[in-house]
Amino acid sequence: MTPAPPRLASRPRGLIITADDFGMAMAVNEAVETSHRDGVLSAASLMVSAPESADAVGRAKRLPDLRVGLHVVLVDGVPTLPPREVPHLVDRDGRFRSNMTAAGATMFFHPAARRELAAEIEAQFQAFQATGLQLDHVNAHKHFHLHPTIAGLILKLGVRYGARAIRVPIEPAAVLNAVEMDAPVRPDRLLHAWARLARARIRRAGMLVPDRVFGLRWSGHMSAERLEGLIRALPPGLAEIYLHPATNGGFAGAAPGYAYGAELAALLSPSVARALSESGARRGGFADFAQ
Numbered sequence: 001m002t003p004a005p006p007r008l009a010s011r012p013r014g015l016i017i018t019a020d021d022f023g024m025a026m027a028v029n030e031a032v033e034t035s036h037r038d039g040v041l042s043a044a045s046l047m048v049s050a051p052e053s054a055d056a057v058g059r060a061k062r063l064p065d066l067r068v069g070l071h072v073v074l075v076d077g078v079p080t081l082p083p084r085e086v087p088h089l090v091d092r093d094g095r096f097r098s099n100m101t102a103a104g105a106t107m108f109f110h111p112a113a114r115r116e117l118a119a120e121i122e123a124q125f126q127a128f129q130a131t132g133l134q135l136d137h138v139n140a141h142k143h144f145h146l147h148p149t150i151a152g153l154i155l156k157l158g159v160r161y162g163a164r165a166i167r168v169p170i171e172p173a174a175v176l177n178a179v180e181m182d183a184p185v186r187p188d189r190l191l192h193a194w195a196r197l198a199r200a201r202i203r204r205a206g207m208l209v210p211d212r213v214f215g216l217r218w219s220g221h222m223s224a225e226r227l228e229g230l231i232r233a234l235p236p237g238l239a240e241i242y243l244h245p246a247t248n249g250g251f252a253g254a255a256p257g258y259a260y261g262a263e264l265a266a267l268l269s270p271s272v273a274r275a276l277s278e279s280g281a282r283r284g285g286f287a288d289f290a291q
Contacts, residue, residue: 013234013235013236013237013239013279013280013281013282014237014238014239014281014282014283014284014288014289015042015231015234015238015239015240015241015276015279015281015282015283016042016043016067016210016238016239016240016241016283016284016285016286016289017040017041017042017043017240017241017242017243017267017283018041018042018043018044018045018069018167018240018241018242018243019031019032019035019041019043019044019045019242019243019244019245019267020044020045020071020139020141020242020243020244021045021047021050021071021141021244021253022044022045022046022047022056022060022068022071023046023047023048023050023051023052023053023055023056023057024047024050024051024052024251024253025050025051025052025246025251025252025253025254026052026055026251027246027247027248027249027250027251027260028052028056028244028245028246028251029052029055029056029059030246030247031245031246031247031260031264031267032044032056032059032066032245033059033062033063034247034264034268035245035264035267035268036063036065036066037063038268039267039268039269039272039273040267040272040273040276040283041066041243041245041267042065042066042067042283042284042285043066043067043068043069043136043137043284043285043286044056044060044066044067044068044069045068045069045070045071045137045139045242046060046068046069046070046071046128046131046133047071047073047077047141048070048080048124048127048128048131049073049077049078049079049080049124049127050073050077050253051252057131057133060131060133061132061133066285067134067136067137067284067285067286067287067288068133068134068135068136069135069136069137069138069139069165069285069286070124070125070128070135070137070138070139070163071139071140071141072121072124072138072139072140072141072144072145072150072154073096073124073140073141074089074096074103074117074120074121074140074141074144074150075096075097075098075100075103075141075142075144076095076096076098076141076142076253077095077096077141077253078094078095078096079094079096079120079123080120080123080124080127081119081120081123083095085116085119086116086117086119086120087116088106088110088112088113088116089103089106089107089113089116089117089120100142100144104144104147104149107147107149107150108147108148108149114149117149117150117153118153118157121150121153121154121157122157125157125158125160125161125163126161128161129161134162134287135161135162135163135164136165136285136286136287137163137164137165137166137167137285137286137287138154138158138163138165138166138167139166139167140154143169145166145167145198146168146169146194146195146198148197151198151201151202154166155201155202155205155207158207159205163207164207164208164286164287164290165207165208165209165286165287165289165290166202166207166208166209167209167210167213167240167242168195168198168199168202168209168210168213169195169213169215169216170192170195170196170199170212170213171212171213171214171215171216171217172212172235175212175214175230175233175234175235176214176217178229178233179226179229179230179233180226180229208238208286208289208290210237210238210239210240211235211237211238211239212235212237212239212240213239213240213241213242214230214239214240214241214242215240215241215242215243219244219258220244220255220257220258220259220260220263221258221259221262221263222241222243222262222263222266223259223262223263223266224262224265224266224269224271224272226266227241227243227266227267227269227272228269228271228272228275231272231275231276231279231281232275232278232279234279234281238289243263243266243267244258244260244263245260245263245264245266245267246260246261246263246264247260247261247264248260248261249261
């Protein structure tokens with residue numbers, strides 16, 4: 001029997017504020033710790049095979065209220081398994097391929113690639129389990145978990161490893177326009193369609209999915225003004241806002257043009273904290289909203 005989707009807690013508004021790429025670099029880890037301890041950050045998504053993942057785990061264990069999930073990496077990163085065990089997923093340097101279209105096609109059509117993909121995703125779940133942290137949620141780097149093959153494997157394996165919640169990036173334009181009327185939103189219709197299909201599939205599997213997610217339109221540019229505006233414009237229901245804070249942008253893997261420091265400043269902003277308090281929204285991780 002398919003389990004019933006977790007019920008939301010009774011509060012009319014719930015908010016999860018998440019930092020992605022936890023473990024990618026020391027600058028990211030420092031920002032996550034600071035913005036949780038002194039700001040409004042409530043969750044972080046861990047890259048288990050990133051260069052500073054061990055440091056990230058150590059910090060998370062010192063922050064018992066920080067909810068930590070698995071940020072599955074299948075593009076622009078290194079595998080958890082030895083590259084020789086996932087030859088269809090990596091390039092000649094042993095890194096995941098950066099071309100998501102080509103990689104996604106290989107994963108969908110090539111049986112050997114699908115077997116390697118299943119093994120790699122399970123290895124990442126196992127690596128997270130080995131940290132001893134409670135698994136709060138699952139998502140994927142660059143939203144690659146919207147790929148139907150990847151989504152199916154994450155759902156299947158996630159149940160085995162205790163996953164109860166998954167991010168699906170459905171970002172309502174009406175709320176964005178309420179924050180910045182002079183910045184018209186041009187949604188990615190293909191991504192939106194895939195996201196709606198994924199949300200229905202994940203909810204049928206009994207996992208919690210937020211009603212709306214913010215971070216696509218202003219990825220890498222979530223200023224304090226934008227974060228405050230989103231919090232003040234939140235409709236009823238459960239929302240997630242994700243950011244990419246770091247103390248600086250000069251680290252390996254940093255996205256060109258991302259305002260890492262500004263996103264950290266947004267999470268530490270007194271005006272953002274005040275907006276959160278005045279909104280009446282309950283803040284937490286995914287586990288705090290699944291019953």
